[in-house]
Amino acid sequence: MNNNLNRNQLSVVKSQQPNIKENMNIVIVGHVDHGKSTIIGRLLADTNSLPQGKLEQVKETCRRNAKPFEYAFLLDALKDEQAQGITIDAARVFFKTQKRKYIIIDAPGHIEFLKNMVTGAARAEAALLVIDAKEGVRENSKRHGYLLSMLGIKQVVVLINKMDLVDYKQERYEEIVEEYQAFLAEIGVEAESFIPISGFMGENIASPSDKMPWYQGSTVLEKLDALENKEDIENQVFRMPVQGIYKFTANGDDRRIVAGTIDTGKVKIGDEITFYPSGKKSKVKSIERFHASSMKEGLAGSATGFTLEEQIYITRGELACITGETKPEVSTKIKTKLFWLGKEDLNGERDYYLKIGTQKVKAKLEEVVTVLDASTLAKTERQYVQRHEVAEVILKLEKAIAFDKAQNSTETSRFVLIDNYEISGGGIIVDSLENQEDWLNEKVHQEKVIWRETAVTRKERASRFVQRPTMVLISGGEDINKKGMAAYIERGLFTEGRNVYYFDTEIEEEHAEKNREEKFQEFAKTSKFLLDAGNIVITVANNLTENHIHTINTIVDAENIKLVWIGVVKEDHLPIDLHIEDGEKKEIAYQKVKKLLIDMKVIFQPEG
Incomplete structure (x- = not known):
């Protein structure tokens, strides 16, 4: 028994059928008490997917x-089967046919469905939507239909359940088909088929029903096997949200591994990667896996890391793509379709966080284009969205994000909105609007100086000065005497014969953020001249963030920057090379900085 499993997890012991190679994810939705659990129980029983003797x-x-x-009892019984081994969680059930293995994802309510949607646990290729023949089309029947359309699930099979309660009447079946088909047409969804069934009696689940001779279509299992698997995600364009950059320094290991989970496509050694939204590029030098032998490529769905031939500074949240393949969208203003679940109305007065992949950015509601009652499709013209409403809205983001439009990729267009630390809404991005691209990248692109080596190369300067041009960037809290530390390090290195220059940035925290970014950019340009002249540049800035380092790195290559942090670190993902405690004696701190520069081969002994 796996003691790490929670009480909501349950399992089905599956017989091994090595000849079955295909897999398909399907999601089952429907109004409460319309019979989803009974249908799932029937699918398990009729496909012999239950533990032996369980039925x-x-x-x-x-x-x-x-x-x-009742067949619904099978799911309740399986919840108590922890001792029999667990292979599925509370929302997922495995069953099989002769053609393929299925994972059926149960969506018991709006919030659970939304969370599954965003985390990727429900990347469904098809959906079963259950409607009770006696109760008919209900509010949730329509809401769930709209959610399926938002998710881009094209293959929808409607199961009109409990036909035994309406005496298997064709007229009742046709009434529901007509009503629901009209609703789906309005939201751009076309159902694969409408199957009249009785989950309780097993009619039209695994075998044709003699109770409904008027229906000549497929059974549920026949229809599932007839559905098409979507394009293999390995054959789509490469997309990998960057989870983190991991650096190693032990035993001279200077690798920086870019790590994440590949959403779609594949990557191999030698591929040139472009990271968005920064636009930085470098070629893949090696493919890395934790505790695994070296590999030549990483595939969709796998947690993968790779090193780059040229060290560039990138951050968590960048979207890694292969240069030459279809580019993602990059924008600070997006049009979205979303489903709102927040306790408070979605409105333009509050700040939210938008999370897509590993990107997280502050967002504001700029405009409500349309608010739609998901059950009636009635439109209202107002600038807020209430709980359980669907809306088309425009969001303004604090900084640019990279994504794909929903019609191009479901994996990289889905997002959630976080309000007060809770997932309160989610949806898809349908368009990139008037893009006021990240002002810094625009400006750098327009004004960037073309740096050319003179007759004296960098290698020649390094050989002459027995050092590699490097910026030692010292940061930490505002109340720490970083300038005194910088001056001490400059004096120490100068005394030992190094070409060193202490460049005081004078960039203080009280500057407005945009003004501070501009000052960082100006500082980086000046530093570039000093570095090109072969110097070790010592500089100071208060409370650096990833954005500030990104600003510097648009001019100065990441491999030429060593970040020394003094005191408490407030931001998780800073590329810190050396951490010094507040109050450390200057001589000890100097020796630590000197050792870092030796270990990183910034200063070295002359040849011969």
């Missing part, structure tokens, strides 16, 4: 308790 055991338990057996 008979549950029937016997019902008989002893004088309780009528």
